[in-house]
Amino acid sequence: MHEPRIVIIGGGHVGLTLALRLQRLLRAGEARVTVIDTQPHMTYQPFLPEAAAGSLEPRHVVVPLREALRKSEVLTAQVSSIDHSSRTLTTTLGDGTVEQLQYDFLVVVPGSISKALPIPGLAERGVGFKTIGEAIYLRNHVLSRLDIAASTTDESLRRRLLTFMFVGGGYAGIEAMAELESMARYAIRDYPNIEPQDMRWVLVEAMGRIMPEVSAPMGEYTKRRLEERGIEVKLNTQAKSMEDGHVVLSDGDEFDTDTIVWTAGVKPHPMLEASDLPRDEKGRLDCTAKLQVRGTTDVFAAGDCAAVPDLTKEDPDAKCAPSAQHAVRQAKVLADNLVARLRGKQLQSYRHKYAGSVAGLGLFQGAAEVYGVKLKGFPAWLLHRVYHLAKMPTVSHKARIAGDWMLELPFKRQVVALGELHDPRSEFVKAANTRGLPSSHGQAG
Template sequence: MPKILIVGGGYAGFYTAWKLEKWLRPGEAEVTIVDPLPYMTYQPFLPEVAAGSIEPRHSVVSQRRHLKKTSVVTAKVTRIDHAAKTATITPELGEPWEFEYDVIVVTGGAVSRTFPIPGIAENAIGLKSIEEAVAIRDRVLTNFDKASNLPPGPERERLLTFVVVGGGFAGIEVFGELRSFASALLEYYPQLTFDETHFHLIEAMGRIMPEVSLETSHWVIKHLAQRGAEIHLDTQLSSAVDGVIELSTGESFESDLIVWTAGVMANPAIVRSSDLPVEERGRLKARADLRIGDEDDFVPDAWAAGDIAAVPDLTGGGVGGYCVPNAQHAVRQGKLLAKNIVAVLRGEEPKEYFHKNLGAVAGLGIGSGVFQSGKIALTGLIAWFAHRGYHGLAMPSWERKFRVFWGWWNNFWLGRDIVSLSAVQSPRAQFEQFAARPKPPAAAAPAPTGQIASSGSKNGAAKPANEKAGSKADAKAQAEPVAAK
């Protein structure tokens, strides 16, 4: 029975395994998926998680719960030797081992792409994982708590100044959601005012959200400005050392939260540790049928999809001729990839990936959104409903869909949950602070002063009893001759 190894459990990897379970016949192939995390993250929900509109656990999908016929390995693939058809799997605990496969599917996704700007590596946070979204949410809440106890001044202003770098969909969504979140929090902090909260979005290009029309992007800028948020176009971040934001325009201010959303790159930990062909931008070379290779030739039994792969966009709408790295493509590529693998196993020809962009939809906070499909553009409340409806239904499995919609329904009546759980970053701190500890061993008590004097020892240490007796006998022997004289 052929062994299929899927490297990466994101959109493309999860959907490939999910659909293989559906389309493979019993005993036709054995599927193994390897990922450092035991869940798939639905990344379009990360901005809402950061703003407290979605429970974090509801925006992830358990691999073990939903991949019932697939062997799930929670570990990293640290080496792919396709010439020998082996992969090195390295768990967090224990020794690495070699995994032999017949077919490999590389869907390792992407990571945040940063630039060597001073202070970014030390102070910024990305928005690619559920952990980052939760940390952003907790930081906003914690900063409001701290600021409410401070008098007006520079420190209070720094805590209430929030910066997002990158004006793509992810950046605009988290920017709008955080602005909405902060405005809602002011109800619970009477010490703070709206004018004390500052939101800055920094974009190096001359426009935001290239996926929508210029007119729609202008509406977004105007709408966010009316809500007290500032967008800096044609502006680069020069430095963020110690939270001091310095812009290419000469403007400078301080911030305690910097969210980086300025692009992604193919996961280098996987791409650089394999013998599979890579294109100039660091992605795996892929054909339109999702086999690794180029138009002229392909690597047998090797497939790739999602953000890690440079898949040609046959519709002509992609950037540079390739599919853009987003969830819309990754999900559909994963589904087709499963069909193509099954087809090849059965001696059939794979199909080419062809998907025309359905449009773009984004949430900008409670009750506000933007939708673009061709020349049709919607903004405001109706676009917000379209955003939630589309992503709610796109969430894998009815179990997860129900949890997401149920959470939204509860928030409609009860409001957002504004409890900060930042203490989970150091859960043992309180226990360790008050935990009883063994007392140090008692030091030996010093000998009495008189005993030390009678010993005659230069270092003042008491001598044993037999040494004392010997000293008295010697003194008596010395005294007898003197008396005789």
Template sequence: MRYGEATVTVVDPRSYMTYQPFLPEVAAGSISPRHVVVPLRRVLPKAEVLTGRVTTIDQDRKVAVVTPLVGEAYELPFDYLVIALGAVSRTFPIPGLAEQGIGMKGVEEGIGLRNHVLEQLDKAESTTDENVRRKALTFVFVGGGFAGAETIGEVEDMARDAAKYYSTIKREDMRFILVDAADKILPEVGPKLGTWGKEHLESRGIEIYLSTSMDSCVDGHVVLKNGLEVDSNTIVWTAGVKPNPALARYGLPLGPRGHVDTAPTLQVQGSDYIWAAGDNAQVPDVAARKAGVENAWCPPNAQHALRQAKVLGDNVVSGMRGFPQKEYAHSNKGAVAGLGLHKGVAMIVMGKMKIKLKGRLAWYMHRGYHGMAMPTWNRKIRVFADWTLGMFLKREVVALGALETPREEFYEAAKPAPAPAAAAAPAEKAKAS
């Protein structure tokens, strides 16, 4: 846009953007957590960034109600609106899941999972109770898509390395379990690579149970539909995503699964001043429909979100200036997944030809694609620097569990000490007399 043509305001409860495909590597310690987040105020110097949440939208008055981190809510007028809230973890009413489950949608969860897993090794090393030890060394992952398969592959890799520094723990003492309700894992890369990925994970000692689900996990007691019962302190939930539930309060047309219903131009159906893209949008897959696939929608992945953003930006400016809107059309370029250090699968689509790779070469494709897709050169360089250092230095296996409660030690030091028994004795004696 021209200078002074418009004011762009971004409202987000976090002051940074997270590149989610790197969360498994954050959990494994391959990338520093700070390097997979992009500070909004730094990369959007010409925009107004407000840290808060949009609670309601009045389309008639063109006003959004913003609830900031502190203080009272206020109204924010707009001429054009972009809805890009993304997605949240899709959960089910499983007993114990809310209390025991660990998600993988934010960098905080990636850090927390890493600290939690390493802390379980510390617990297992320090206890003499065999039941406590077994529960600490059992890790259950629910969901066999990209997030689940990549996370269990990376975390198993990290735990295998970490076990070398414990005198009483070996990889054989740990139990990794992957559960999925579908009959295959990694469906995004096709059945052959999915089968290879399953066989590869199983060769590393990971138990995989397909066509089953978790019935309950109260107090860490995991009960699967197939009858298997185990006790575990670590239950990672990666069984899909759903659109941000806040969309239901905005009065926008929604699809059957809660996504904002958009036209191929990314304009919200029935509106000429509201656009949506990414995981919270139901965008027609124009390329697939031209190929004869009816009711095809763009999948919620980084490949589409990055490209939709560019079309959306152009269309917003075109809408301001009265020019025609451009349809979003993108053919699938394939998919890549990392399953730990030097291990991965990749399917590259080149026209009508599909190139399928596995092992180290696929792992290079995975890192290369996502490394270049990472926003800003600042973060690209930092991520590649982390990977380069990892080639020469050993993996860090330090658990910083105290990060979750950083004030606990200071609180214990600063709270008033109880009165000494000797000082309390005279008062008690006087009361008795």
């Protein structure tokens, strides 16, 4: 008897949640599950700001897919195209081998990527905030700017080093900036010649408000709290140029900086462009409320890459917002619908009224709005931690994260830059060059 193959493209939060639920629901021999992702782990993105700030050990915010998915097949590969007419995927494995993969049921949940704009200098100077690598890099980068600034007598260089710009006032940008500013403020207590007012933190947002996910009053409250800490919040402002670190803003402000963090929006994974599946005007897969890709019965999608009808809104054209809250709940409904499809049972529609949002704004500070109830300061910060701890996959990772937080209570926060992580061969190359050896010795690459 043929064992149906379920292929899941994407091992992020949605893909992992879905696969874990399928492992619990499927009977032995009922279906074979294959998860494909370019990374061998899932990154829990809501904890990236705390990993960047040093409150959490970076390894604790990622879940190895093979460890969590013992009953599934995990492939570390890149899907380059989907040909649903023949139920075939084209994948490129880690060694460069290109293979064709057949499926019976397909789940497309690759997530999204940073949406960069053609701004001069952005590609050369900007860094995103969607991966654990970017979070670790920014932590080391910010701390290294403090080290260099504390050692230089060049005032213009010092100002450049101590200026940090974030573009994008959504949750990702606000939380990343708030946590890193909190970390830097804590770190300079060990730098006698750097005062908090020597640092300049600038948030640039093209819209007229920050955090559109919450009500306007909560967005205004968050803006005030950031400004109380000396952070400049520039609304209705765009970055026109940032060549060589010289930033020109639409409000006429110009300054030099070594740190440009880009969190101004996301777009569906470009892999979707190489498929014969229907997409909407934003490039997302066009889905029904049952999370099936429209026009198919055996292809499903959820999360940032899926345009799913929002049945809680009166507008028939309303779609679910690209939030983690919707994505994870969609993953559970999708798993149930896949099992129902296998067993010839009725599929259910996805319906979830947005409950609200929680945001961390640095140590002991936060903003939250849940079911219309507004929380500020320490209660919101605590709710942010409790909520995301509950949503973190696997018991072992919950325990490790809770342990990191408890260690913060009696001990000082660890603030040290480990820049060698980003270029571990630099000293070897330097030594090889002084001896006249080739700097790109093949085996070391």
